[in-house]
Amino acid sequence: xxxxxxxxxxxxxxxxxxxxxxxxxxxxxxxxxxxxxxxxxxxxxxxxxxxxxxxxxxxxxxxxxxxxxxxxxxxxxxxxxxxxxxxxxxxxxxxxxxxxxxxxxxxxxxxxxxxxxxxxxxxxxxxxxxxxxxxxxxxxxxxxxxxxxxxxxxxxxxxxxxxxxxxxxxxxxxxxxxxxxxxxxxxxxxxxxxxxxxxxxxxxxxxxxxxxx
Amino acid sequence: xxxxxxxxxxxxxxxxxxxxxxxxxxxxxxxxxxxxxxxxxxxxxxxxxxxxxxxxxxxxxxxxxxxxxxxxxxxxxxxxxxxxxxxxxxxxxxxxxxxxxxxxxxxxxxxxxxxxxxxxxxxxxxxxxxxxxxxxxxxxxxxxxxxxxxxxxxxxxx
Numbered sequence: 001x002x003x004x005x006x007x008x009x010x011x012x013x014x015x016x017x018x019x020x021x022x023x024x025x026x027x028x029x030x031x032x033x034x035x036x037x038x039x040x041x042x043x044x045x046x047x048x049x050x051x052x053x054x055x056x057x058x059x060x061x062x063x064x065x066x067x068x069x070x071x072x073x074x075x076x077x078x079x080x081x082x083x084x085x086x087x088x089x090x091x092x093x094x095x096x097x098x099x100x101x102x103x104x105x106x107x108x109x110x111x112x113x114x115x116x117x118x119x120x121x122x123x124x125x126x127x128x129x130x131x132x133x134x135x136x137x138x139x140x141x142x143x144x145x146x147x148x149x150x151x152x153x154x155x156x157x158x159x160x161x162x163x164x165x166x167x168x169x170x171x172x173x174x175x176x177x178x179x180x181x182x183x184x185x186x187x188x189x190x191x192x193x194x195x196x197x198x199x200x201x202x203x204x205x206x207x208x209x210x211x212x213x
Numbered sequence: 214x215x216x217x218x219x220x221x222x223x224x225x226x227x228x229x230x231x232x233x234x235x236x237x238x239x240x241x242x243x244x245x246x247x248x249x250x251x252x253x254x255x256x257x258x259x260x261x262x263x264x265x266x267x268x269x270x271x272x273x274x275x276x277x278x279x280x281x282x283x284x285x286x287x288x289x290x291x292x293x294x295x296x297x298x299x300x301x302x303x304x305x306x307x308x309x310x311x312x313x314x315x316x317x318x319x320x321x322x323x324x325x326x327x328x329x330x331x332x333x334x335x336x337x338x339x340x341x342x343x344x345x346x347x348x349x350x351x352x353x354x355x356x357x358x359x360x361x362x363x364x365x366x367x368x369x370x371x
Contacts, residue, residue, distance in 0.1 A: 030292075053247050053278050081265055081266070082265075082266055083266070083309065083334075084259055084261065084265075084266040084267050084268040084331075084333060085268050085297070085299045085309065085327060085328065085336070086299050086309070086328065088259050088268065088327075089327050089328065090368065091226075092368060096368075096369070123265075126262035126263070126265065126340075127261075127262065127265065129262060130259075130260040130261050130262050130265070130340070130342070131260070131367065132367070158306060159306075160303075160306065162308045162309060162310065163310065163311065165293065165295070165311070165335070167292040167293045167335065167336055168292060168332070169292065171292070173293075173335060173336070175309050177302050177304075177306040177307065177308035177309075178306055178308075179305070179306060179307070180307040180309060181305075198307070199328065200329060
């Protein structure tokens with residue numbers, strides 16, 4: 001059987017000649033070409049450049065998403081502070097990712113609440129304190145209910161009240177079912193990857209984030 | 214001639230000193246709590262600020278017969294203490310639900326762990342930080358009330 005010949009012309013045209021009888025080999029070569037072509041450039045899942053949403057961080061400072069975060073990759077997790085299990089997991093995962101980067105990675109790490117009615121900047125600051133994350137490069141963001149709703153709709157983050165309970169003092173507390181998600185966004189505000197937020201191993205976040213640094 | 218197996222007194226003094234110093238270590242893992250066959254191991258809780266929520270994780274093992282049941286938990290640290298379970302709902306959302314009781318079959322372990330069963334501390338009376346200890350009481354159908362010292366840590370095995 002003659003070997004596959006893919007002579008590369010020194011000129012602009014590239015000539016392919018498949019002189020083989022084995023169809024499987026032909027499929028393999030085509031598959032490799034497809035893989036090669038798709039890996040040539042960034043193939044982003046979404047582009048958030050058209051957004052311009054006003055948010056407030058845990059220090060009470062106004063930020064504009066995504067403009068204020070352009071130029072660096074961004075990892076974004078979605079939380080609410082009445083959730084001590086899944087959302088703590090997501091928050092801790094972003095912290096551990098930053099640690100895995102030897103704490104030198106030049107990236108933004110954002111935790112955005114989808115419960116803006118209760119998660120005020122002060123509440124987010126104390127939540128950040130308990131994770132030792134009330135400092136750069138971490139920001140905990142809230143905003144007006146309208147802006148948060150617009151942002152969550154674009155990120156496909158959903159929530160709904162699951163049940164309510166009452167303390168002995170009669171204070172009613174509600175809990176939310178919610179999307180468990182972390183996003184990786186590149187320097188140009190384009191979505192690189194969409195992950196399960198709490199269960200994705202930190203080394204996967206690190207592996208995907210490092211090429212963007 | 215009577216021979217004593219007791220160590221010489223000169224050796225006892227430094228030995229007791231070492232033991233007493235070792236007992237002062239505050240960052241030691243708490244000893245497993247055992248009563249009527251129930252073992253409580255590896256308790257830990259997440260840090261949280263005043264008025265917020267925290268979660269306690271631990272492992273319950275019923276080594277003996279018969280089975281037992283965890284009926285609930287209580288602590289002065291929070292306004293409300295409930296057993297909760299994180300779960301994935303049919304629509305793909307992650308949810309949390311109240312669990313009335315947790316059966317512990319004879320000879321088996323039940324893990325209260327991240328993303329699953331946990332003891333929910335609702336509206337903390339004051340902030341808890343890494344290094345703090347939370348006093349928790351677990352209520353069992355057979356073993357009764359068992360106190361547990363729960364260390365506060367940022368993660369299970371930092």
